Amino acid sequence: MRLSGSHVLLTGxxxxxxxxxxxxxxxxxxxLTLVARRPGPLEALAARLGGAAVPTDLTDTRGLPDLVAAAEAHHGPVDVLLHNAAVETVGTLSEVRDGEVADAVALNLGAPLELTRLVLPSMLARRQGCVVGVSSLAALATFPGLSVYGATKAGLSAALAGLRIELRGTGVRTTTVxxxxxxxxxxxxIGSQPLAAAAFARARSLRVLPVLDADAVALAVVDAVEGDRPRLTLPRRAAPLASLTEAPRAVVRVALTGLRPATRDAVRA
Ligand SMILES: NC(=O)c1ccc[n+]([C@@H]2O[C@H](COP(=O)([O-])OP(=O)(O)OC[C@H]3O[C@@H](n4cnc5c(N)ncnc54)[C@H](OP(=O)(O)O)[C@@H]3O)[C@@H](O)[C@H]2O)c1
Structure with a gap:
């Protein structure tokens, strides 16, 4: 996906x-169409980078059609939809406060699904586009103290995996990060939750989860989008974990859809 001149809608x-x-x-x-709730920092960022700021609370799905309309009014149809906004919802399920589960599900999973649903028809009509989800290793591994967050990220990764199959042959791609x-x-x-802190400390002592640098992550994500990569796992040493989790799913996927899954057009014919 060539990014130069492309319209990217970035949340968070x-x-x-x-x-x-x-x-x-x-x-x-x-x-760029840039999205977050607080207008001040968002407008300052947009002014610095030359993008459009559209302050939006993504937990309210009723506002999402207006967000897409505002983005299209600024820069035309969306070419890349980059779902990055999320809340970490720290705590065991018995610790999280009233409303936190609903907010996490709405922001981390509901908004990406709904925004994608709104933007896809235009991408499909133009036979081009990319939907990118910034998920987490918490989608693959169980981190105690982060059950709500992990569940939403597992949902996002699963949704993108399904979407990838649905979009075969359409020219529209997905990238799961x-x-x-x-x-x-x-x-x-996250480190303030004792169970989560203990899990990360153990991962650190086993040298499986080095702490990543945000600049390097951003560079790798943008490279993955520009390189049409369906999947990016960081740190790279966690890639075997992703492969281990993916292997049984890949077997089932082949069983359900075949080695060369049918395209939407072929199934309709
Ligand atoms: N940081 C990590 O260690 C880590 C690890 C794995 C995965 N990730 C994933 O990477 C992504 C970015 O993480 P980050 O650390 O950069 O997060 P962050 O610094 O907490 O930023 C969150 C962003 O989302 C916006 N946001 C929060 N609630 C929103 C809402 N209701 N509606 C619209 N926008 C909202 C925030 O702006 P406002 O507050 O102004 O709305 C902010 O721009 C997330 O998907 C996260 O799950 C992060």
């Missing part, structure tokens, strides 16, 4: 990873 644009993604995308000549801990405020908040 003001966060640790989002602001780096926005900067890297701008550097490659993308036309599953990343481990990044030096960030999100990780500091």
């Amino acid at each position: 644009a003001t966060g640790t990873i989002g602001s780096r993604l926005a900067a890297e995308l701008a550097l490659r000549g993308a036309r 599953e990343i481990g801990p990044v030096a960030s405020e999100m990780m500091e908040r």
Whole structure:
């Protein structure tokens, strides 16, 4: 997917990873629609990078058609939909507060599905586009103290895996990004939960989960989109974990759809 001149709608644009993604995308000549809730930091980022700021609370799905309309009014149809906004919902299920489960499901899973549903018809009509989900290694592995977050990220990864099959032969692609801990405020908040902190400390002592640098993550994600890669796992040493998790799913997928899954057009014919 050529990013120069492409319209990228990026959610969570003001966060640790989002602001780096926005900067890297701008550097490659993308036309940006940037989304987060707080207008101040969002407008400052858009002014710095030359993109359009559309402040939106993504947990309210009623506002999503307006978001897509505003993005299209600024830059025309969306070429790349990059789902990056998320909330980590730290705590065991018995610890999380009223409303936190609904908010996490709405932001981390519901908004990406609904936004994708709204943007896909235009991508399909133009036979081009890319839907990117920033998921997490928590989609693949169980991190105690992060059950709600892990469930939403597993849902996002699963949705993109299904979408990838549905989109075969259409020219529209997906990229699933599953990343481990990044030096960030999100990780500091996660570290405040004793069970989660213990799990990450153990992973660190086993040297399986080095803490990633946000700039390097952003660069790798943008490279993956530009290189039409369906999947990116970071750190790279976690790739065997992703393969182990993926292997049984791949077997079942082949059983259900065949080695060369039918395209939508072929199934309709
Ligand atoms: N940090 C890590 O270690 C790590 C590890 C694995 C995966 N990830 C994934 O990477 C992505 C980015 O993480 P990050 O650390 O950069 O997060 P972050 O710094 O906490 O940023 C979150 C972004 O989402 C926006 N946001 C939050 N709630 C929103 C809402 N209701 N509606 C619209 N926007 C909202 C925030 O802006 P406002 O507050 O202004 O809305 C901000 O721009 C997430 O998907 C995360 O799950 C992160």
